[in-house]
Structure formats: structure tokens, C-alpha cells
Amino acid sequence: xxxxxxxxxxNHVSHIxxxxxxxxxHALKDVNLTIRRxxxxxxxxxxxxxxxxxxxxxxxxxxxxxxxxIVCGHDTLDESHIWDIRQHVGMVFQNPDNQIVxxxxxxxxxxxxxxxxxxxxxxxxxxxxxxxxxxxxxxxEHGPHLLSGGQKQRVAIAGVLAMKPDCIVLDEPTAMLDPxxxxxxLDTIHRLxxxxxxxxxxxxHFMEEAVTADRIVVMKNGMKLQxxxxxxxxxxxxxxxxxxxxxxxAAEVALKLxxxxxxxxxxxITNDELGRALESVFSSSKLEKEISISLSKSTESxxxxxx
Numbered sequence: 001x002x003x004x005x006x007x008x009x010x011n012h013v014s015h016i017x018x019x020x021x022x023x024x025x026h027a028l029k030d031v032n033l034t035i036r037r038x039x040x041x042x043x044x045x046x047x048x049x050x051x052x053x054x055x056x057x058x059x060x061x062x063x064x065x066x067x068x069x070i071v072c073g074h075d076t077l078d079e080s081h082i083w084d085i086r087q088h089v090g091m092v093f094q095n096p097d098n099q100i101v102x103x104x105x106x107x108x109x110x111x112x113x114x115x116x117x118x119x120x121x122x123x124x125x126x127x128x129x130x131x132x133x134x135x136x137x138x139x140x141e142h143g144p145h146l147l148s149g150g151q152k153q154r155v156a157i158a159g160v161l162a163m164k165p166d167c168i169v170l171d172e173p174t175a176m177l178d179p180x181x182x183x184x185x186l187d188t189i190h191r192l193x194x195x196x197x198x199x200x201x202x203x204x205h206f207m208e209e210a211v212t213a214d215r216i217v218v219m220k221n222g223m224k225l226q227x228x229x230x231x232x233x234x235x236x237x238x239x240x241x242x243x244x245x246x247x248x249x250a251a252e253v254a255l256k257l258x259x260x261x262x263x264x265x266x267x268x269i270t271n272d273e274l275g276r277a278l279e280s281v282f283s284s285s286k287l288e289k290e291i292s293i294s295l296s297k298s299t300e301s302x303x304x305x306x307x
Contacts, residue, residue, distance in 0.1 A: 007167050007199045008035040008058055008089075012067035015053055015222075027053040029222040030067070037166070040193045040200045042210035045219030046244045051203050054219070055171050058201065059091045072166065087116070090160030094172040096152035105147075105155055106131065106140040112163045123162075130161040133196065134188050150181025154188055161192070167199035168192070174206065186212065207234070207248045211269050218243070234269045250274040 015028040028050045035041055045051045056062040057069050060076045072088045074081035093099060102108035106127050113123045131137045134154040144152055153173055160168055170189065174182035186209055193200045204210055216233040218226040220243055226233060234240070234251045241247065254268035254277065264277050 005036055006034060006070075007037045007039070007072065008201075009033070009070045010054070010057070010067070011069070013054075013057065013064045013069055014066040015050075015057070015062060016065040026222050028057075028064075031222075031224050033217065033224060033227070035167075035199065035201065037199055038193070038197050040190070040202070040212075040214045041217060042202045042204060042213035042215070043217045043219060044204065044207070044210050044245060048221070049219040050222035051219045052171050053222075055091075055169050055201065055203050058167070058169050059089045060085050061091070087163060088165055089167045089169060090163055090165040092153070092156050092160055092168060092170045092173050094175045096149065096156045096176075099156040099159065100144045100152060103143055104140075105136065105142050105144055108144060108155060109158045109162050112159055116163065126162040126164070127158075130158040133161055133192060134158045148181060149177045150184035153177065153181065153185050157185070157188060157192075165198070167201065169201040169203070171203045172205065173202075174204070174209065182206070182209070205246070207246050210234075211248050218245070231267055231269055235267050 010031050010033040013028055013031045014026060016024050016026055019025050031050075031054060033054075043051045043054065053062065057064060057076065058071065060071075060082045063076055069076045071085045074085050076082070076085060100108050101111055109127045109130050110123050113126050118126065127140075128137070131140055134157050136151065136154050136158060139147065139151065139155075144155060147155065157168070157170075157173075168189070173189075174185050177185065189200050189202065190212065192198045200213075202209065202213060210216055211230045211234060213230060216226075216228060216230055217224060218233060218240075225243070226236075234247055237247050237251055237255045248269050248271075250271045250273060251269045254264050254274055255266055257264045258266050263281055268274050268277055
């Protein structure tokens with residue numbers, strides 16, 4: 001892989017902190033990970049697995065105790081490049097209310113560029129473009145307190161977009177949202193990834209969100225256990241459940257049906273795939289039943305003729 005194709009590279013990264021009893025705790029242990037530009041990566045793991053700790057290293061909210069992380073060619077341990085890295089990598093957190101600082105939506109989106117010292121005309125353009133990118137243009141002059149949870153989170157994403165990042169790290173961005181809000185946010189980040197080419201790193205415990213990524217990284221006890229495509233990861237139903245992780249409902253249902261003798265593939269991971277498989281099975285069963293009835297009638301008819 002060419003250096004210019006790499007967005008983030010973690011090399012033997014460990015993060016150690018001291019707890020209230022004075023003991024050293026390894027929040028991360030020897031993590032190696034490469035994230036390509038334009039990629040959509042989802043990081044999953046149980047509480048305490050280290051996924052959020054790792055995410056905070058990408059934006060230099062934390063720095064490695066051991067090893068190093070290179071972001072857009074800059075080492076996060078180099079204090080002189082911290083501001084540069086944060087311009088390249090934006091963070092969106094779980095609670096949008098903690099990220100919204102202004103009383104008007106467009107003013108909130110403008111907050112980041114203003115702190116960068118961007119000229120007023122360009123700020124206006126960036127705000128308009130960012131709001132359009134998350135489908136919130138019609139709410140530019142609204143008060144954030146009047147918005148739904150999903151809309152607030154999209155405003156938070158717009159605030160990051162106005163900084164013109166190459167990568168957005170989202171740490172459990174839909175955890176506090178209802179299903180409609182979750183879908184709004186998921187649609188938004190997929191559109192930014194596909195249409196704008198922005199690298200997306202999604203930390204989530206919703207497996208139906210993770211299954212839409214290009215690649216999945218599985219964390220446990222501060223270590224990277226596995227990485228692979230959604231199909232490579234989520235077809236390991238028993239392994240993931242033994243780690244305390246959920247799997248997409250479709251993957252679990254397909255495996256149970258297979259184990260109960262139904263002719264269903266075990267590499268199913270989405271609801272659409274499961275629906276098509278069941279339709280095929282039931283259509284086949286119906287056809288077999290009709291053929292059986294037809295053959296039975298034909299046999300009876302022949303028997304009568306013979307008699």
C-alpha cells in the first residue's frame with residue numbers, strides 16, 4: 001500500500017493509565033491497525049474493550065504510552081503537529097448536546113472555522129455546504145433545542161464538516177437516538193463516505209450499523225482480536241457471541257435455520273439476504289409439494305387404468 005493511500009496507521013500502540021488504587025491499567029495493548037483513505041471502518045467490542053480509547057488516539061485526544069500513531073504522515077506524539085492532525089480528523093461523540101455550543105444552528109456550524117481564523121466569506125460558504133451535506137439547510141436559523149436527536153447529531157457532523165476534515169471518527173453517535181434518528185445519521189455518514197470520499201471510522205455497538213462498513217475491527221480487553229469484511233466477521237456467530245458481542249439478527253437466524261436442517265446459506269448477514277434466501281426456500285418447498293401432489297395424482301390415475 002502506498003504511503004499516500006494511508007489515512008491512519010497505528011504501530012504497536014499501547015495506552016496505560018493509573019487507576020484510583022495506583023495500579024497500571026492497559027486500556028490498549030500492542031494494537032496494529034491501518035486505515036486507508038476513503039475507507040469506511042467500523043470498530044466493535046464490548047464495554048471496556050478499548051474501542052473508544054483507540055478512537056480518541058486518532059484525533060490526539062489521547063496519545064500512546066507505547067508505540068506510535070501516524071495520521072496523514074504526522075506522528076501524534078509530535079506536539080507541533082497536533083493542530084494539523086485535528087484539522088484532518090474530526091470527532092463526533094455520543095451526545096450531540098455536548099457538542100452544540102451556539103443558540104442558532106448555522107452559528108454552531110460556523111464555530112469551528114471561526115476558531116481556525118477562516119475569512120468570513122469562506123466561513124459562510126463552508127457552513128452552507130456543510131448543512132447541505134447533512135440535509136439540514138432548512139434548519140439553518142433554528143435553535144438546536146428545537147431539533148430531534150437525529151437532527152442535532154447531523155448538526156454536530158456539519159460542524160465537523162465545516163472544518164474540512166479528511167476523516168471523521170464517530171464514537172457511538174447513535175447510542176442516544178431512536179431508530180429514525182439512527183437511520184438519519186447512518187445515511188448521512190454513508191453519503192459523506194461515498195460522495196465526498198471522507199474516511200469514516202464508526203465506533204458502534206449496533207451490529208446492523210457495523211455490517212454496512214467496508215471493514216470490521218473487533219476489540220477485546222484493549223487488543224485487536226480480528227479484522228475483516230463484514231461477511232468474514234459476522235458469519236462467525238458462535239465466536240462473536242462467546243466474546244459477549246451481538247451479531248446481526250439475519251446472521252443468527254440463518255445459522256439457526258441451517259442447523260435445523262433448512263437449506264439456507266450460513267454466510268447471510270443482512271435482512272435482505274435472509275429475505276431472499278427464505279423466499280427461495282419456501283418457493284422451492286412449494287414447488288416440491290406441488291410436484292409431489294402431481295406425481296401422486298398421476299400414480300393414482302395409472303393404477304386405476306391398470307386395474
